Amino acid sequence: MTDADDALAIAEVRLTPILVADPPLLNTQGVHQPYTPRLIIELTTEGGATGLGETYGDTKYLDLAQPLATALIGRSVTDLNGLPALAAEVCGDSSPSSQLRSSRGDPNAATGADAVDAGGLRGVQTAGKLRLSVLSGFEVACLDAWGRAAGLPVHALLGGKVRDRVEYGAYLFYRWAQHPGGRGERDDWGAALDPVGVVAQARRFADTYGFTSFKLKGGVFPPAREVAAIRALAAAFPGRPLRLDPNGAWSVATSLRVADALRDVLEYLEDPASGTDRMAQVAAGLRGAGPDGGRRRAGLPLATNMCVTTFDEIAEAFTRDAVQIVLCDHHYWGGLRRTRELAAVCRAFGVGLSMHSNTHLGISLAAMTQVAATVPDLVHACDTHYPWQTEDVLTERLAFRDGRVDVGDAPGLGVALDRDRLAALHRRWLADDGGLRDRDDAAAMRRADPGWTAPAVPRW
Ligand code: GKR
Numbered sequence: 001m002t003d004a005d006d007a008l009a010i011a012e013v014r015l016t017p018i019l020v021a022d023p024p025l026l027n028t029q030g031v032h033q034p035y036t037p038r039l040i041i042e043l044t045t046e047g048g049a050t051g052l053g054e055t056y057g058d059t060k061y062l063d064l065a066q067p068l069a070t071a072l073i074g075r076s077v078t079d080l081n082g083l084p085a086l087a088a089e090v091c092g093d094s095s096p097s098s099q100l101r102s103s104r105g106d107p108n109a110a111t112g113a114d115a116v117d118a119g120g121l122r123g124v125q126t127a128g129k130l131r132l133s134v135l136s137g138f139e140v141a142c143l144d145a146w147g148r149a150a151g152l153p154v155h156a157l158l159g160g161k162v163r164d165r166v167e168y169g170a171y172l173f174y175r176w177a178q179h180p181g182g183r184g185e186r187d188d189w190g191a192a193l194d195p196v197g198v199v200a201q202a203r204r205f206a207d208t209y210g211f212t213s214f215k216l217k218g219g220v221f222p223p224a225r226e227v228a229a230i231r232a233l234a235a236a237f238p239g240r241p242l243r244l245d246p247n248g249a250w251s252v253a254t255s256l257r258v259a260d261a262l263r264d265v266l267e268y269l270e271d272p273a274s275g276t277d278r279m280a281q282v283a284a285g286l287r288g289a290g291p292d293g294g295r296r297r298a299g300l301p302l303a304t305n306m307c308v309t310t311f312d313e314i315a316e317a318f319t320r321d322a323v324q325i326v327l328c329d330h331h332y333w334g335g336l337r338r339t340r341e342l343a344a345v346c347r348a349f350g351v352g353l354s355m356h357s358n359t360h361l362g363i364s365l366a367a368m369t370q371v372a373a374t375v376p377d378l379v380h381a382c383d384t385h386y387p388w389q390t391e392d393v394l395t396e397r398l399a400f401r402d403g404r405v406d407v408g409d410a411p412g413l414g415v416a417l418d419r420d421r422l423a424a425l426h427r428r429w430l431a432d433d434g435g436l437r438d439r440d441d442a443a444a445m446r447r448a449d450p451g452w453t454a455p456a457v458p459r460w
């Protein structure tokens, strides 16, 4: 080991779970909690470089993050190819299926065989996928520290940027004016529950941030009502890219009906139906080969962040042409380098790539921006929840200009931690006795509607 290698060894890892304010945004599962858990990862090298990472903060992620943090001490921040095996070893995954896959050489394989939760908004949850979501936060922190030590931006460590700005879209949500019982922080967005409210929200996003693409989170109201909202957006923003994402809430027949109603204005339809098989049927119907008598609805691609969420899910989905665009989330795909691997696979199959988002803060937005800047064929605006997050742990928030975030050239991610903010949000996490440490949109909805259970799919 040289002195330079020694300097890059990890000396300390600090994990800080926080609760961050979130507005009452509606989705097919329920409503966002007033506060959402996130985990902030800080590591320091022997040479004194620091690195930041961010990922999901629910208990099941924290339980995996702790042993991984301990095991990282003494390892180099450059040893990124060693991270998956280390995570598999220390995070423990003793299911027979995972042992089988490990023996075939991919400790990160995550198929439905070890599914721990088939529901939710991010596809099938597996032990392997949970591990990847944790690992991704550490990978980003390692890249940040390595970049700071080397005086290079993260995008340089990924091969260099091919663009100077990354485009994001406005992420529109049906929402209430405030959380049930007046819990949480207040904002001045008001309710958006009909086409007028959705268009007003879109206008504010466009005016404030310069967004020119719009995605509506659907699956909340009967499809005709959501079709009307998209039509209203098309009238208000003629020619602008529009998307609708009901998180798999529709049947194949409903998906095709909505596609018929909106194909002239949608850039793509996102996860209209749940699972690769239904998505393949919708795609076949859109190609005119479905059970509907061969009507053609060509030209409307399907995107997903639900049925293709791991490398194991690619083969079936791509060979059946079930999706034409994959919305990568670097958290559950296992980091920035695996995002680039996914981009290469998508390129080989002629499948588009863009970015999915969940409630997140500026560290994750910086990471998304750095990796997105290195992907050559990124043609769709990326998703981000960031404008909904009024709180952050950074000294300076990332800014959108003309709907775009500048790709920084400062060392690492180019962001700095505000320790006071971090401590305040951690105190909120410590003080929580309201069950907010594990995000549960259905439970949050029961505050308004005690009989609510997340609907079975297809709902409509
Ligand atoms: O924040 O309610 C939400 C979204 O529905 C999120 O949970 C999804 O994962 O944004 C996501 C999506 O595109 O499906």
Ligand code: MG
Pocket: 245, 247, 270, 271, 304, 305, 306, 356
């Ligand atoms: Mg989606």
